[in-house]
Amino acid sequence: SDNGGRTAAKLTFDSIAGGPEDLVRVPPGYNMQVMLPWGTPLNGVAPTFNGDGTNTAAEQEVQIGSNHDGMKFYPLPAGSNTSDHGLLVINHEYSNSTLFAGDGRSEDADGKPTDPDEVRKDIYAHGVSVVEMVRGMNGEWSMANTGFNRRITAATPIDLAGPVAGTDLVVTAYDATGMSTRGTVNNCGRGFTPWGTYLATEENFQGYQTTQEDPVPEEKSRYGLSATGFGYQWAAVAGDPSEQNGEFARWDTTPNAATAALDYRNAANTFGWLVEIDPYDPTSRPVKRTGMGRILHEGAEPGRVFEGRPIAWYMSDDNRFDYFYKYVSNANWDPADANGGLQAGSKYLDNGRLYVAKFAEDGTGEWVELDISVPALAARFTSQAEVLTYARIAADLVGATPMDRPEWSTTDPNTGEIYLTLTNNTRRSEGDENPANPRANNSHGHIIRLAEANDDPAATSFTWDIFVFGSNASADPSFNISGLTLDNEFGSPDGLWFDARGVLWIQTDNGAPLDSDSNDQMLAVIPAGLEGDRLIRPETQAQLKRFFVGPAGCEVTGVDMTPDYRTMFVNIQHPGGSFPDGPGNRPRSATVIISREDGGEIAL
Numbered sequence: 001s002d003n004g005g006r007t008a009a010k011l012t013f014d015s016i017a018g019g020p021e022d023l024v025r026v027p028p029g030y031n032m033q034v035m036l037p038w039g040t041p042l043n044g045v046a047p048t049f050n051g052d053g054t055n056t057a058a059e060q061e062v063q064i065g066s067n068h069d070g071m072k073f074y075p076l077p078a079g080s081n082t083s084d085h086g087l088l089v090i091n092h093e094y095s096n097s098t099l100f101a102g103d104g105r106s107e108d109a110d111g112k113p114t115d116p117d118e119v120r121k122d123i124y125a126h127g128v129s130v131v132e133m134v135r136g137m138n139g140e141w142s143m144a145n146t147g148f149n150r151r152i153t154a155a156t157p158i159d160l161a162g163p164v165a166g167t168d169l170v171v172t173a174y175d176a177t178g179m180s181t182r183g184t185v186n187n188c189g190r191g192f193t194p195w196g197t198y199l200a201t202e203e204n205f206q207g208y209q210t211t212q213e214d215p216v217p218e219e220k221s222r223y224g225l226s227a228t229g230f231g232y233q234w235a236a237v238a239g240d241p242s243e244q245n246g247e248f249a250r251w252d253t254t255p256n257a258a259t260a261a262l263d264y265r266n267a268a269n270t271f272g273w274l275v276e277i278d279p280y281d282p283t284s285r286p287v288k289r290t291g292m293g294r295i296l297h298e299g300a301e302p303g304r305v306f307e308g309r310p311i312a313w314y315m316s317d318d319n320r321f322d323y324f325y326k327y328v329s330n331a332n333w334d335p336a337d338a339n340g341g342l343q344a345g346s347k348y349l350d351n352g353r354l355y356v357a358k359f360a361e362d363g364t365g366e367w368v369e370l371d372i373s374v375p376a377l378a379a380r381f382t383s384q385a386e387v388l389t390y391a392r393i394a395a396d397l398v399g400a401t402p403m404d405r406p407e408w409s410t411t412d413p414n415t416g417e418i419y420l421t422l423t424n425n426t427r428r429s430e431g432d433e434n435p436a437n438p439r440a441n442n443s444h445g446h447i448i449r450l451a452e453a454n455d456d457p458a459a460t461s462f463t464w465d466i467f468v469f470g471s472n473a474s475a476d477p478s479f480n481i482s483g484l485t486l487d488n489e490f491g492s493p494d495g496l497w498f499d500a501r502g503v504l505w506i507q508t509d510n511g512a513p514l515d516s517d518s519n520d521q522m523l524a525v526i527p528a529g530l531e532g533d534r535l536i537r538p539e540t541q542a543q544l545k546r547f548f549v550g551p552a553g554c555e556v557t558g559v560d561m562t563p564d565y566r567t568m569f570v571n572i573q574h575p576g577g578s579f580p581d582g583p584g585n586r587p588r589s590a591t592v593i594i595s596r597e598d599g600g601e602i603a604l
């Protein structure tokens with residue numbers, strides 16, 4: 001049922017049952033292979049992973065990181081549609097105690113780390129992996145190593161670019177010119193560009209950076225900075241004789257006027273950005289693109305790209321009652337830039353406009369520009385660099401719509417509509433609802449859909465509706481608004497991706513209770529298929545089907561396919577049982593590779 005590369009309106013697999021077992025489920029007729037678990041050596045051979053957590057920091061630095069998240073496949077060679085050879089780029093969101101030998105890291109009585117080399121290992125488990133993959137004649141994938149494989153970690157030198165680079169806002173003891181910083185953390189949803197680069201998102205950086213200021217200034221408190229963060233407290237080992245270039249000190253942002261070498265008061269301003277990485281150039285330095293704004297970044301996917309027009313990226317800030325943003329390039333898309341690497345990044349990502357979404361009751365909405373010329377922003381900030389650095393505060397001031405935790409967004413290739421997951425928000429109380437977030441105690445989340453006015457990436461108005469509400473099947477119809485059944489009940493939508501055929505893939509994180517007691521999962525639906533030239537909108541709830549169920553305790557996050565739609569990559573994060581090595585082994589996040597037994601296209 002292929003239609004000139006676009007889809008007919010039907011999925012060809014039957015919805016599979018959800019369940020709580022410690023295993024991966026895919027539909028009958030599909031194969032799966034598990035690869036690249038945390039600790040896999042990047043050269044495929046050494047240093048070998050030690051299942052007891054005894055690998056050193058230096059070993060972790062050349063092994064796959066922990067807690068896989070957003071991911072994208074980049075065919076080799078660059079610009080080709082090769083489907084049996086390419087680079088997988090994988091985010092590693094965070095770390096946990098399984099990294100360390102015994103029962104966890106060494107700590108003092110206050111729960112602060114005491115062993116610099118353990119902290120270093122923790123730092124290296126974060127970031128991004130670039131891994132070369134090849135498919136053999138038998139259909140099995142394996143790692144290759146012709147020079148592309150690398151780790152970017154929470155210690156890697158990274159350039160700053162765009163309006164905030166070089167300003168006082170990002171001057172630290174690491175770089176007094178404010179043109180660079182060190183490391184990326186909490187890389188969650190994925191982003192990408194039309195010119196072959198990857199955008200790693202920096203989500204919960206406030207879990208790592210701390211401050212002892214009392215009171216915490218608004219510029220830090222609005223981003224959640226606190227005295228202890230999530231407890232990592234890497235700065236506790238600062239000053240160790242082995243410390244290099246503030247690798248530990250920079251995680252404490254308390255002003256230190258007395259000791260310039262320890263003054264990292266602005267270090268928090270060097271996190272919370274989108275980080276552009278060129279996977280095809282293993283020697284290139286990643287770049288934080290400050291023009292796109294500083295929030296707790298989740299996904300960052302472009303909308304439809306048109307020659308001669310600006311490009312829009314849709315960007316989420318994943319906190320309860322935070323916002324949905326759009327960045328629009330000043331430059332118009334030139335297809336000659338299709339393999340332009342980081343130079344194209346400078347052209348499109350360093351000069352643009354930042355907007356935040358305001359949803360109205362009548363199904364319309366407005367993109368409000370966050371520009372220093374807006375009176376409410378001019379009254380609070382002195383420069384556009386401040387507006388971008390404190391984009392959350394700017395969005396508060398213009399009255400953006402508080403959402404139920406915006407996670408990934410993605411664009412329907414058949415219609416240009418933008419879909420956004422709102423994962424859940426149990427703190428939204430009755431009376432606090434708004435049109436776009438209409439359920440109090442929204443335990444199961446929903447997916448909202450926007451259409452730009454005139455299909456224009458630079459539009460400042462849009463229309464919207466709610467595509468589907470998460471729920472368990474037996475919930476009262478006042479909550480199970482979309483009429484989900486045991487075949488497609490879900491909660492906490494997070495990862496979201498339209499493949500180029502128009503199939504929408506929905507992944508879940510920490511699903512609220514389901515009647516099937518199911519683990520987290522991935523579902524598929526074709527919201528708008530084409531039959532001939534005719535646009536078909538199937539009965540959504542009948543067509544929403546469960547394709548994949550993860551092992552116990554995991555989150556299913558990160559998905560991509562090869563250009564021929566015959567191989568799919570799905571990440572398993574924080575499995576809670578013994579996946580993938582089996583009973584008696586520590587669980588490890590990993591990538592599951594799915595194909596059809598008959599070699600056909602997945603799902604169609």
Ligand code: FEO
Nearest residue numbers: 188203298318407
């Ligand atoms: Fe890391 Fe917003 O999930």
Ligand code: CA
Nearest residue numbers: 188189407494
């Ligand atoms: Ca997520």
Ligand code: CA
Nearest residue numbers: 407423494509
């Ligand atoms: Ca999530």
Ligand code: CA
Nearest residue numbers: 093509555573
């Ligand atoms: Ca997660």
